[in-house]
Amino acid sequence: MIFRVYVNFKDGILDPEAEAIKQTIANMGLKSVKNLVKGKFFDIEVGDKKNHLSEIEKISKDLLANPIIENFKIVKK
Amino acid sequence: MLKEKKISIVIFPGSNCDRDLFVALEKCLGTKPEFIWHNCSHIKSTDMILIPGGFSFGDYLRAGIIATKSPAIREVIRFSKKGVPIIGICNGFQILIECGLLEGALIKNSNQLFKCEKVNLKVINNKTIFTKNYKLSEIISLPIAHSQGNYFIKPDKLKKIEDNDQIIFKYSSDFGDVTEKYNPNGSVNNIAGISNKKKNVIGLMPHPERAIENFHNGIDGIKFFKNLKDLI
Numbered sequence: 001m002i003f004r005v006y007v008n009f010k011d012g013i014l015d016p017e018a019e020a021i022k023q024t025i026a027n028m029g030l031k032s033v034k035n036l037v038k039g040k041f042f043d044i045e046v047g048d049k050k051n052h053l054s055e056i057e058k059i060s061k062d063l064l065a066n067p068i069i070e071n072f073k074i075v076k077k
Numbered sequence: 078m079l080k081e082k083k084i085s086i087v088i089f090p091g092s093n094c095d096r097d098l099f100v101a102l103e104k105c106l107g108t109k110p111e112f113i114w115h116n117c118s119h120i121k122s123t124d125m126i127l128i129p130g131g132f133s134f135g136d137y138l139r140a141g142i143i144a145t146k147s148p149a150i151r152e153v154i155r156f157s158k159k160g161v162p163i164i165g166i167c168n169g170f171q172i173l174i175e176c177g178l179l180e181g182a183l184i185k186n187s188n189q190l191f192k193c194e195k196v197n198l199k200v201i202n203n204k205t206i207f208t209k210n211y212k213l214s215e216i217i218s219l220p221i222a223h224s225q226g227n228y229f230i231k232p233d234k235l236k237k238i239e240d241n242d243q244i245i246f247k248y249s250s251d252f253g254d255v256t257e258k259y260n261p262n263g264s265v266n267n268i269a270g271i272s273n274k275k276k277n278v279i280g281l282m283p284h285p286e287r288a289i290e291n292f293h294n295g296i297d298g299i300k301f302f303k304n305l306k307d308l309i
Contacts, residue, residue, distance in 0.1 A: 016189040
C-alpha cells in the first residue's frame with residue numbers, strides 16, 4: 001500500500017522559487033499564467049495488513065510539513 | 078571550591094560553526110566547552126547549551142527539521158524546561174524553531190539570495206540573561222550567512238511575542254532605523270533574534286562567533302559572549 005503526501009505552502013507565504021518559475025514562464029513569452037504554486041510529494045510504502053493512516057498523519061504533521069507555513073494532503077494510491 | 082560550570086555545543090552532521098563557537102567561548106569566557114554528538118541520548122549535566130550554525134543534514138526537507146529528530150534534541154528540550162540557557166545561532170536558530178522551543182518559522186529569503194554580509198542589529202530587549210549588559214537600542218554589528226533566515230510568524234502570534242518582549246534583536250541601520258531598507262531577508266518587522274516565553278532560550282540568525290578577532294569583519298561578537306559570563 002502506498003500513501004502519497006502532498007506538501008505545499010499556505011496562502012500568503014511567499015515562495016521565491018515559485019515566483020522565479022512564474023517569471024521565467026513570462027520570460028519565455030508565454031502570457032497565460034496568472035499564478036503558480038509549487039509543492040512536493042512523498043510516496044510512502046507501508047505493509048498492506050494494517051491501517052497505517054494515523055502513522056502517515058503523524059509523519060506528515062511532525063516531519064514532512066511544517067503546519068505553521070505548509071499544508072499537507074494524504075492520498076491513498 | 079566551586080564546581081566548574083559546563084558549556085555544551087551540540088554537533089550534527091553538517092554543522093560547520095562548532096569549532097568557531099568553541100574558539101569564541103574559550104577566548105571570551107576562558108572555559109573549554111564540551112562537544113555533544115547529535116546521537117547522544119543522555120547529557121548528564123550542563124549549564125548552557127549552544128547549537129551552532131551550518132547545514133545540519135544538508136538542510137534536507139526544511140532547514141533544521143531533520144536535526145530535531147536527533148536524540149540530543151530531546152535532551153536540549155529537557156534541559157530547557159529546567160531553565161538551562163540555550164542559544165541557537167543560524168542553523169541552530171532554525172533547529173530551535175523546528176523543534177518548537179521557539180515560535181514561528183524561518184523560510185527562504187524573500188530576495189532569493191544567499192545573504193553573506195555584515196548587518197547592524199538593534200537590541201530590542203536588554204533585560205534577558207543573554208543581553209542584560211547591552212544598552213536598550215544599542216547597535217551591534219555582526220555577519221550573517223544564510224538563505225533561509227526570513228522570519229515568519231502569524232500576526233496574532235507576533236503580537237503575543239511582542240507583548241511578552243520576546244523579540245531580542247532587529248536588523249537596523251547604523252543609527253537604529255528599523256526599516257525595510259535594512260532588512261536583509263524579508264523577516265517580519267526586521268526580526269533577527271527572538272527568545273522563548275521564559276527567556277532562557279534564544280535564537281538569532283547572525284553569527285557572533287565570526288566577529289571576535291581583529292582579522293574578522295568586526296569584533297562585536299566578543300561582547301555577545303562576554304555577556305554570558307554571569308551564566309557560568
